[in-house]
Amino acid sequence: MRLIVGLGNPGKAYEATRHNVGFWVIDALAGALRLRGFRWRDAYVYEADVDGERRVFLKPLTYMNLSGKAVRAAAEAYKIPPGEVLVVLDDLALPLGRLRLRPRGSSGGHRGLASVLEALGTEEVPRLRVGIGSPPPGVDAADFVLSPFLPEEEETIAAAVEAARDAVLALFREPFAQVMTRVNAR
Numbered sequence: 001m002r003l004i005v006g007l008g009n010p011g012k013a014y015e016a017t018r019h020n021v022g023f024w025v026i027d028a029l030a031g032a033l034r035l036r037g038f039r040w041r042d043a044y045v046y047e048a049d050v051d052g053e054r055r056v057f058l059k060p061l062t063y064m065n066l067s068g069k070a071v072r073a074a075a076e077a078y079k080i081p082p083g084e085v086l087v088v089l090d091d092l093a094l095p096l097g098r099l100r101l102r103p104r105g106s107s108g109g110h111r112g113l114a115s116v117l118e119a120l121g122t123e124e125v126p127r128l129r130v131g132i133g134s135p136p137p138g139v140d141a142a143d144f145v146l147s148p149f150l151p152e153e154e155e156t157i158a159a160a161v162e163a164a165r166d167a168v169l170a171l172f173r174e175p176f177a178q179v180m181t182r183v184n185a186r
Contacts, residue, residue: 001086001126001171003056003078004029005071007112009146010061018132019064019145021090021161022112025130026057028165043070050172056080064112068119075120082120086171087127088164089113092141094131096153097160101128101167101183103176126176128167128183130160 008014008023015023026046030037035046035057046057056078060070075085089110094100104124107114117123133153135144149157163186170179 001055001168002053002084003058003071003075003080004086004168005058005060005067005074005088005116007064007067007087007089007110007116008059009064010059014146016148017146018092018149019090021130021132021157022088023059024161025088025128025164025168026059028161029057029168032165032169041070041073043074045074050169053172054078055172065115067112068115068117071116072119082122082125085116085120085125086168087113087116087125088168089127089129090132090145091129092132092134092145094129094133096131096133097156098131099128099160099164099167099183099186100131101176101180102126103180128164130157130164132157 006022006026008020014020030046033048035048037044037046042062044059048055058074060067062070089112103126106123107117117125135141167179167183
């Protein structure tokens, strides 16, 4: 993976929401690698040489549903094909804290991922989903993803963000299938 994209929404109002877990993973990677970022077009970017290869970490500053615009611009600017882009995103169909790594597939109803797939023109885009849990009965999914985690969920999601960070770092050194087997069994 050469372009790692964390999906989220920009702005203080969204920082602590479930929908911003992708941003949290990018922040965790930047912290682990001691990176300094910069604003570039519609994104916040970190660059690093990891294991002798240039890696780009991206947080689109468009809103979630328009993430593809920033991802396509970065992929074109850095000359990175879709198969070397990893999208990190929240998933309300996965139990809280569960990770799922896949090499390709549909958006699964996630509008941010749908925007990325459309902008890159393919479903052959690897993705790492981070489970945020399902909305309780009577709560709209859109309201749920834009809500913060409950205090009793914070430890679980913090551990999931760390595990996602470690999975991305492992992808720099190990075959995708090997990391996928380990991550999905977690």
